[in-house]
Amino acid sequence: MIKVGTIGTSEIVTKFINATKESEELKVTCCYSRNKERAKEFIKSNDLLAKPVDSFEVLIDEVDAIYIASPNGLHYQQAKYFLSQQKHVLLEKPLTLDYKEACELAEIAEINDVILMEAYRTVHLPHFATLLNACTTIQPFLANFSMTQYSSRMEKVKQGIYDSVFDSKLGKGSTYDMLVYPVELAISLFGPVKEVKSMGLKLPNGSGLNDVVILKHASDVIVSITCSKAAKGKNYNEILSDQATIQFKDCTNLRKMSLQKILEKNASELFNENDDVNPFVYEIKSFSKMINENNFSLRNYLLDISCETIRVLNLVEYNQGKIGENDIWN
Secondary structure (H helix, E strand, O other), rough: OOOEEEEEOOHHHHHHHHHHOOOOOOEEEEEOOOOOOHHHHHHHHOOOOOOEEOOOHHHHHHHOOOEEEOOHHHHHHHHHHHOOOEEEEEEEOOOOOOOOHHHHHHHHHHHHHOOOEEEHHHHOOHHHHHHHHHHHHHOEEEEEEEOOOOOOOOHHHHHOOOOOOOOOOOEEEHHHHOOOOHHHHHHHHHOOOEEEEEEOOOOOOEEEEEEEEEEEEOOOEEEEEEEEEOOOOOOOEEEOOOOEEEEEOOOOOOOOEEEEEEOOOOEEEEOOOOOOOOHHHHHHHHHHHHHOOHHOOOOOOHHHHHHHHHHHHHHHHHHHHOOOOHHHHH
16 A cells, blocks of 8 residues: 655645545555644544644654645646655646756656656546547647636736745646646657747736637647636637538637538437546546556656646747837838
8 A cells, every 4th residue: 555645735635635535555644744734634624544744854753645736837846856865756837937947856756666646637538548549549730728727816817816736836727727738748759849839918927817828749749729817708619621520618628529521410428427427536546556557658758748848838829928020121
């Protein structure tokens, strides 16, 4: 049994804990919070038999692996510390906020023979393979992805309060908290990116609010992405070729997936969602299996995708800081 400690007391950690209760390979035995009383309350509210701690040094002695769900800006330092102590790390998305730091974490994991995995759920869903196979079959050249979700923190934002994901250092807003999903999906399906174009709307503190991005992959597939934390759209997604169109909802869970061939009137269903399954169940299976089997090749494959995603997000942010051309005649 893999003993796991958690960092963070948010709702996402509760979902992780609930999924571990279905696992025969992994068990939460320790919960960290800067406030030990809060850790105790969190353990009680989640009906856990675990030790509350307020020190990383104590946490190290209690567990084999760490699940980190702290603010984005803390991911790098915390993951680096535990990987260097030869602990396996399941790290919430995004892996880091900086490409070089992401690559460094991957190197530390390799040096210490431990597993580092980003908690990016989509590639671990069983029906992701269905989507990947369908893409291989139809040989797409275009895709349109949409990721819009009205943030529960927008009322605070309207009052000029920028905390949590909208903090300019700890979260950076939509670009790293939400755009990460469709960008990582595009890279998982179509491979590395060779060109990035982007525009965005930012808050007064510089954090992202809305993003429009165009990616050109090394495979020559072009992906257009719309992302917003200030709106709620239908979130339809399309992958197109001259043979067929794949449609689905929700870039994270791939709901209502279908394929319609160019010369046919009706679409065929590829997958319809099962809302009863906690997506963390699949992530935990992958993470524990990699640990038990020392599957470093799968670790490296997934980390290549995660690191490439951060590289692209850094380029998106850089692009948005530049003014585009608006006059070719002068």
